[in-house]
Every structure is written in C-alpha cells, then in structure tokens.
Amino acid sequence: AVVSTQSTGELLPVSDVLEKALESITEEEKKESKKLANLHEGVSLTYNQLHQVFKRHNIMKIDPLDEKFDPVFHEAMFQVPDPSKEPGTIMSVIQTGYVLHSRSIRPAKVGVVKES
Numbered sequence: 001a002v003v004s005t006q007s008t009g010e011l012l013p014v015s016d017v018l019e020k021a022l023e024s025i026t027e028e029e030k031k032e033s034k035k036l037a038n039l040h041e042g043v044s045l046t047y048n049q050l051h052q053v054f055k056r057h058n059i060m061k062i063d064p065l066d067e068k069f070d071p072v073f074h075e076a077m078f079q080v081p082d083p084s085k086e087p088g089t090i091m092s093v094i095q096t097g098y099v100l101h102s103r104s105i106r107p108a109k110v111g112v113v114k115e116s
Helices: 005-024 027-032 034-056
Strands: 059-062 074-081 090-095 097-100 103-106 108-114
Touching: 005 034, 005 097, 005 103, 027 034, 034 059, 074 090
Parallel strands: 074 108
Antiparallel strands: 059 097, 090 108, 097 103
C-alpha cells in the first residue's frame, strides 16, 4: 500500500493530540486515580499503535534536541543566545517533526542557539 503525504499529514495532528494527553497526566495523578491511570494506559496504547503503523509505512518521528539546525528538517521559531552551546544547535523542540522515506513531511519546530 502506498501512503500519500496528504493522508499522512492528516494523521500527524492526531499523534500530537495523543502525545499532549499523555503528557498532561502526571505519575502522581495516575497513582491517586485508577480512572486516570486507565485513561492514560488507553491513550498510550492508541499512541503506540498509531506509531507502529507509521513505522510500517516508513514514517519516522524526529526529535532533534541538541542537534545542529538543518532547514530541510527543522523550522526555527526563535533564537536564544546560550554561551554554553554552539551557535546553530537546537536547544528547544516545540513540535516534533516527521520524515517519510528520509524526506521531511513536517519539519520540527525548534528554538536555536544564536551567537552571543
């Protein structure tokens, strides 16, 4: 089966929403509430299944923290001076990106270290 870039692009926001849902429930909240723990587990299973489908179709998530900025795979949203890091290094990932067969289908939105 051939996966189109358009149909793939329509599924990426679904992955984003599932990921935000997983991040919104803390470990402490899961310990305090069995219902929240079960909800988290269900969302996690759904997220993992979606990413297994992505993997079968050669769609890979890119999370480029601490990598060198590459305009093919990354979209700079802001720049910040940071003398402890080399200019051009990604210091923050706002939204992960995705590649299909090594071709960017959604660049990662990032913050980049600029020269001080």
